[in-house]
Amino acid sequence: MIQYDKFTLDNGLRVLVHEDKSTPMAVLNVLYDVGAKDESFDKTGFAHLFEHLMFGGSKNIPSYDEPLQVAGGENNAFTTNDLTNYYCQLPAENIETAFWLESDRMLSLAFSKKSLEVQRKVVCEEFKEHYITKPYGDVWHKMRELAYTTHPYRWMTIGASLKHVEDATLEDVKAFFYKHYTPSNAILVVAGNIETAQMKVLAEKWFGSIPAGEKYNRQLPVEPKQNASRFLEVKSNVPLDALYKCWHMPARMDDRYYASELISDILGGGGSSRLFQSLVKEKQLFSNIDCYHFGSTDAGLMTIEGKIVKGVNIKDAENALMEEIKKLVENGISTTELEKVKNKAESALAFEDMSLMNRASNIAMYENLGEAELINTELSKYQAVTADELLQQARIIFDDNNCNTMHYLSNN
Amino acid sequence: MNRKIAPQIKDAVDYTLALKPYEHYQLNNGIQVYSIDAGAQDVIQLEMVFYAGNCYDKLKGIAAATNFLLKNGTTNKTAFQINEAFDYYGGYCNRACYNETSVVTLHSLSKHVDKLLPILHEMLTDSVFLQQELDIYKQNTKQRLKVNLQKAEFVAGRLIDSYIYGEQHPYGVYTKPLDIDALNIEACKAFYQEYYVNGNCTIFVSGKMPHNFKESLNAVFGQLTVNKKPVIKPINKSIQIEQQKFRIDIDPNSVQGAIRIAMPFPNRHHPDFKKVMVLNTLFGGFFGSRLMSNIREEKGYTYGIYSYIQNHVQESAWVISTEAGKDVSEATIEEVYKEMRILREEKIGDEELLLVRNYMIGGILGELDGPFQIMAKWKNIILNDMDENYFYDSVHEIKSVNADQLMELANKYLRPENFWELVVY
Numbered sequence: 133m134i135q136y137d138k139f140t141l142d143n144g145l146r147v148l149v150h151e152d153k154s155t156p157m158a159v160l161n162v163l164y165d166v167g168a169k170d171e172s173f174d175k176t177g178f179a180h181l182f183e184h185l186m187f188g189g190s191k192n193i194p195s196y197d198e199p200l201q202v203a204g205g206e207n208n209a210f211t212t213n214d215l216t217n218y219y220c221q222l223p224a225e226n227i228e229t230a231f232w233l234e235s236d237r238m239l240s241l242a243f244s245k246k247s248l249e250v251q252r253k254v255v256c257e258e259f260k261e262h263y264i265t266k267p268y269g270d271v272w273h274k275m276r277e278l279a280y281t282t283h284p285y286r287w288m289t290i291g292a293s294l295k296h297v298e299d300a301t302l303e304d305v306k307a308f309f310y311k312h313y314t315p316s317n318a319i320l321v322v323a324g325n326i327e328t329a330q331m332k333v334l335a336e337k338w339f340g341s342i343p344a345g346e347k348y349n350r351q352l353p354v355e356p357k358q359n360a361s362r363f364l365e366v367k368s369n370v371p372l373d374a375l376y377k378c379w380h381m382p383a384r385m386d387d388r389y390y391a392s393e394l395i396s397d398i399l400g401g402g403g404s405s406r407l408f409q410s411l412v413k414e415k416q417l418f419s420n421i422d423c424y425h426f427g428s429t430d431a432g433l434m435t436i437e438g439k440i441v442k443g444v445n446i447k448d449a450e451n452a453l454m455e456e457i458k459k460l461v462e463n464g465i466s467t468t469e470l471e472k473v474k475n476k477a478e479s480a481l482a483f484e485d486m487s488l489m490n491r492a493s494n495i496a497m498y499e500n501l502g503e504a505e506l507i508n509t510e511l512s513k514y515q516a517v518t519a520d521e522l523l524q525q526a527r528i529i530f531d532d533n534n535c536n537t538m539h540y541l542s543n544n
Numbered sequence: 545m546n547r548k549i550a551p552q553i554k555d556a557v558d559y560t561l562a563l564k565p566y567e568h569y570q571l572n573n574g575i576q577v578y579s580i581d582a583g584a585q586d587v588i589q590l591e592m593v594f595y596a597g598n599c600y601d602k603l604k605g606i607a608a609a610t611n612f613l614l615k616n617g618t619t620n621k622t623a624f625q626i627n628e629a630f631d632y633y634g635g636y637c638n639r640a641c642y643n644e645t646s647v648v649t650l651h652s653l654s655k656h657v658d659k660l661l662p663i664l665h666e667m668l669t670d671s672v673f674l675q676q677e678l679d680i681y682k683q684n685t686k687q688r689l690k691v692n693l694q695k696a697e698f699v700a701g702r703l704i705d706s707y708i709y710g711e712q713h714p715y716g717v718y719t720k721p722l723d724i725d726a727l728n729i730e731a732c733k734a735f736y737q738e739y740y741v742n743g744n745c746t747i748f749v750s751g752k753m754p755h756n757f758k759e760s761l762n763a764v765f766g767q768l769t770v771n772k773k774p775v776i777k778p779i780n781k782s783i784q785i786e787q788q789k790f791r792i793d794i795d796p797n798s799v800q801g802a803i804r805i806a807m808p809f810p811n812r813h814h815p816d817f818k819k820v821m822v823l824n825t826l827f828g829g830f831f832g833s834r835l836m837s838n839i840r841e842e843k844g845y846t847y848g849i850y851s852y853i854q855n856h857v858q859e860s861a862w863v864i865s866t867e868a869g870k871d872v873s874e875a876t877i878e879e880v881y882k883e884m885r886i887l888r889e890e891k892i893g894d895e896e897l898l899l900v901r902n903y904m905i906g907g908i909l910g911e912l913d914g915p916f917q918i919m920a921k922w923k924n925i926i927l928n929d930m931d932e933n934y935f936y937d938s939v940h941e942i943k944s945v946n947a948d949q950l951m952e953l954a955n956k957y958l959r960p961e962n963f964w965e966l967v968v969y
Contacts (some may be wrong), residue, residue: 152584156559156912203556204906222906226551232550250843257844257867257868261800371694402631403623412678419689420688475631479633479651480588483587
C-alpha cells in the first residue's frame with residue numbers, strides 16, 4: 133500500500149503528498165497535462181521543445197539548475213505524446229528550494245530569446261542523435277503515420293520534422309505556455325521525508341497565488357476504426373530486414389486494457405514467451421522479437437517487432453508469426469500461463485515502487501489518468517482478468533483489418 | 545514573500561553521511577555472503593559474482609558466451625523450462641559478463657525466492673551447453689553486432705578503448721564477427737568447469753529477507769565446489785597506440801560525429817583518485833558542468849556532453865564523450881581543450897566549488913535510496929578490494945578539497961597532449 137494525502141488549491145492545482153521517513157531525501161514532481169498530442173499538425177515537437185525551455189530561467193529566477201544544485205539537488209524532465217513531467221530530488225530539509233523554483237516557472241517563464249535559440253539547436257541534435265543517425269531510427273515516424281490517420285498520435289514527441297523545431301518562434305512559446313502551463317492543468321506531488329501539514333503550508337505559500345488561468349479543454353479528433361489492413365515497405369541502409377506489426381488496442385483507462393497488457397506479456401515477455409520460444413529458438417527465423425505497447429492514454433498500438441535472420445525471407449518469418457497469433461486467438465491460454473503473467477505483473481509493480489522518484493511520478497501519472505488510488509488497485513485489476521476475457525480481447529485486437537505492417541528492408 | 549530571494553538551505557556538505565553496514569557471513573563451503581536486510585517492498589536481489597570475466601578468455605568471447613549460456617539448458621531442464629520456472633514466480637534471472645567478474649542476478653518477490661534458488665543451483669552445477677544453443681547465440685550475437693557497427697557511438701566506444709589500453713588488453717579488446725564464428729562448445733564447457741563449477745563465488749543479497757534466508761542460502765549453495773581459486777588475475781599493463789588523433793568515416797551521409805577524448809588514468813587506489821572525482825564533476829560530470837554549460841547550454845552543439853572515469857578495477861581512463869553536429873564536431877573538440885586550459889589556469893571560485901560539493905553530497909544521499917542501491921555501493925567497495933574508508937574518505941575529499949588542489953590536478957592531468965582523440969562520422 134502506498135499512502136498519500138491529497139488536497140486542491142483554490143487555483144485548481146492538485147497536490148498529493150507521500151511521506152516516507154526511511155529516506156533523507158525528498159522529491160518534488162510536477163506533471164503538466166500536455167503532450168505532443170496537443171500540438172497542431174504544422175507545429176509538431178513543440179511540447180518537447182518547450183520542456184527544454186522550462187530550464188531557461190523563469191520570471192524571478194535567472195537559472196533553474198544552479199540554485200537546485202547548490203541545495204544538493206538534481207532534476208530532469210520528460211515529454212511523451214500524452215504529458216510532460218518535471219521532477220527533482222534533493223535533501224528533504226531543502227525541499228522549499230524546489231517549491232520556490234517550480235512555482236516561479238509555473239507563474240511565468242523569462243521567455244529568453246537566447247534560450248530559445250540554443251535549445252532549438254540542442255533539440256535538433258537530440259533529433260539527429262536518436263532518430264536520424266541510428267539504424268531503424270525513423271521506424272516510429274513512419275509507423276505512426278501509417279497506423280493513425282486522424283489522431284495526433286500520428287507524430288512522434290520529438291516532432292514530425294526538424295523544420296518544425298527550427299521554425300519555432302517566441303510567440304509560439306508564449307502562447308503555448310499560457311494555454312497549457314496553468315495550475316488547473318498541473319499535478320504537484322511531494323514525496324519523501326516530509327510532513328503533509330508542512331507541505332500544505334508550502335504549497336499555499338508558493339503556488340497558491342499563481343493565477344488559475346483558463347482551463348484548457350482538450351478536444352482531440354478520434355481515430356476512426358480501421359477497416360482494412362495497411363502495408364508499407366521501406367528500403368534503407370540497414371544491415372538486416374526487420375518486421376513491424378501494429379494493431380490498435382484499448383485506451384489506458386479502458387477495462388480491457390489489463391487483458392491487453394497480459395497478452396503482450398504472453399507473446400513477447402522474455403525467455404518463456406511464445407514468440408521468443410517459437411520464432412527465435414525453435415524456428416530461428418528472427419534474431420530477436422518483442423511484443424509491447426506504450427501504455428498511451430488514448431487508444432494505443434499493440435506492437436510486435438523483430439529482426440529477421442539473415443537469409444530468411446521476411447514473408448516466411450511473418451507467416452510463422454501469424455501462425456502463433458492464430459494459435460492464440462483460436463485456442464486461448466492455459467491457467468498456468470495466465471497465472472504466470474499475473475505473477476510477473478505483481479513482481480513488476482513491486483519493483484517499480486522501489487525508488488522514491490518512481491513512486492512520486494507514478495502517483496502523478498495515475499492522478500492524471502483520473503485517480504491516484506490506481507497505484508494501489510492496479511494489481512487487483514490484473515488479477516481479475518480471466519482466460520476468457522483475454523481470449524476475447526486477443527480476437528478483437530488481432531483482427532486482420534486492424535493491422536498495420538511495415539517491412540523495413542536492408543538495401544545492401 | 546519575495547520570489548527573487550532563495551529560501552534558506554542546509555548546505556549538503558553539513559550532512560553526515562552514513563553507509564548502512566552489511567551483515568557478513570560464510571556458507572559451509574566458504575562462500576562469502578554480504579547481506580542488507582532493508583526496504584519497504586517485499587522484494588529481494590541476489591547477486592552471485594564469479595571471477596569469470598573476459599580477462600580469463602583463452603578464446604576471445606568465451607567468457608561472455610559461457611555466461612550467456614548458463615541459462616540455456618541443464619541435464620533436467622531445457623532453456624525454455626528454466627525461463628518458465630523463473631517467469632512463473634515473477635522472478636528475473638539475468639547474467640552479465642564484465643572484465644574481471646561475471647554475475648548471475650536474481651530479482652524476486654521475497655515470498656517466492658526460496659522456490660527459485662534451486663534453479664540457480666542447477667544452472668551453476670549442471671549446465672549442459674548444447675551445440676544448438678551455442679549456434680543460436682552465435683547467429684544472434686553476430687546480427688546484433690552488425691546493427692551496432694552501423695552506430696557511430698558504438699564504433700567510437702570500442703576504438704577509443706583499443707587506443708588507450710591496446711587491443712591485447714582485456715579493457716581494449718573487442719569482438720569481430722570472426723571471433724564469434726570461432727566459439728565452440730568444448731571451450732564453453734572447459735570455461736564453465738574452471739571458472740564457475742570450480743571457480744570463485746561471492747554473494748551479495750539485499751532487500752527484504754524472508755525468514756531463515758541464511759539457512760536457505762546455505763542449504764542450496766553451501767555445498768557448491770567453488771572457492772578453490774585465488775582472486776583477481778593480474779593482467780598485463782595497457783599499451784597505448786602511438787598515433788593520438790583519429791577521424792573515421794563509417795557513413796558518408798552522417799549528420800553527427802561521435803567524439804571520444806580519453807587518457808589512461810590510474811585506479812581507485814591512487815592517491816589522486818578521490819580528488820579527481822571532484823575535478824571531473826566540475827569539468828564534465830553533471831548537468832551544470834563546464835563542458836555542458838559551454839558546449840550544450842551556451843552553444844547548442846550537442847544534446848549532451850559528459851566526462852567520466854571508467855569503472856574499471858585495475859587501470860582506468862578519463863573520458864570525454866559526446867555526439868555533436870557534424871559541422872561543429874571540430875569546434876566542440878576545441879572547446880573541450882579550452883575548458884581544460886581554463887581549469888589549468890584559473891582557480892575555481894568559492895561559489896562554484898560549494899555548488900559542486902553540495903551537488904555531489906546530495907547525489908550520494910540520493911544514491912543511498914533503498915537496499916539495492918546501498919548494496920551497489922558496498923559491492924563496488926568490496927570488489928575493488930577496499931573498505932568503508934573509501935566511502936568516508938571520498939565524502940571527506942568532496943567536503944575539503946580546495947581550489948589550489950583542483951588547479952594542481954588539472955595541470956597534472958588535463959593537458960591535451962595526454963589525450964587520445966577520435967571522431968567517428
